[in-house]
Amino acid sequence: MATFVLVPGGWHGSWAFEAVVPLLERAGHTVHPLTLTGLHPHDDPATIATANLDTHTDDVLRLLERAHLDDVTLVGHSYGGMVITAAADRAGGRVSRLVYLDACVPRDGDSCWSLMNEGYRQSFVTGAATTGYAVQPPWRPDGDPRRRPHPLAALLQTVRLTGAHADVPRREFVHCSGWEDRTPFADQRTRLLADPAWTVHDLPTAHNAMREAPQAVAALLLDGADGPGEDDAVAGTHGAAPPPARRAEHRTAR
Template sequence: MATFVLIPGMCHGGWSFEPLTDLLRLHGHRVYPLTLTGVGERSHLLGAGVNLDTHIQDVVALLAAENIEDAVLVGHSYGGMVITGAADRAPERAGSLVYLDAVVPRHGDSCWTLVSDQERAWYLDVAETGYAVRPLPFFDARATPHPLASLLQAIRLTGDLSRPRRRTYVYAAGWADQSPFTPVYQRLRDDPEWTTHALDSGHNLMRDAPDDLLKILLKAL
């Protein structure tokens, strides 16, 4: 039995991993689909101080509270920032990292610096509070504004991210227009330290290709 910790992208909660969560549990694995502070059912915690460090701590605290070791950390989109930081802060608890059409930061990167101008324009569409980005119109009805500070804050990495024994990248090749994650995939597919996959799917891989994702996640164990 393995333990999967699933981290959603911007504006989404742990529910965005349905039905993948159910499929993993049917195979006998422990699964923790996590909603980050200030988003989804935790939107009441949204404030100007909620940033990337807050979200990384969400994961680190879960790993400690549930006494999880050798976790498979799975991050979708923005969630790539979070699982990278969590693996750096709690390397003894992170066994594998799986990035689902996600950013893969190095020390000093932020989500803002890693995406295209199109995504930056979206980030500037803030809600009335001034510190949260509005969901895009086609998002799930449950989506809520996302903390802007988490997108602007640079990640601080202090350790060796080669410690997790497996690193996997899943690229969504079915974007209707240019994907901001194409350069990431092109960089990693020739790196022998990474396993890469390309799926004929839109950005929401969990909704559009759960069966293919299941096979990839089981290989990441």
């Protein structure tokens, strides 16, 4: 059985994966959805003001240590890609698979800020105007009311990588193609398609695929996970499972 650690994107908490978690657990896997420091409802202004990318990386590493987790699949959505990359780089070989769910895939010296497009950067500036340290969630008609202000420092801090994250044997990028007019990840998809160390999947959803298409996200995560019958478990929970996410032409050997 596999062990999944699910890291949400900006403004979100563990609840972002609430529709995916039971599908993975029904298939017999262990799942740890995280809420990062500064994103809890009870976190005070001082906690939010001091939280940064290192803080969030430590959130993941403390979980791995506390729960004695090994052979872990780290899943990061959006900003969460920054966190899982840094955590994998420092985890001492405990991570066996990285899944970037429409997420930042940084190289050494990158930040969430540097990887975003101008629209997102402007939303960071505008969202932090009131406090100077916490970025308010951007207004959307379908925005979840549970979203919290995101620590600005976490979005600005550059990641420092030793290169150990590149030793993770299985690395996957999920491109959500249903918001092509706004996505900041199109160039990143092109880069990863050209890299033989990566597998790229496409999902025809908007950015929050785990909410829009939880069955498809679960099926993708279960693809290749240890143990028989995962797809059957997904189908048995919420009706017929969707077909696996479309693979890009470029695939890597497992």
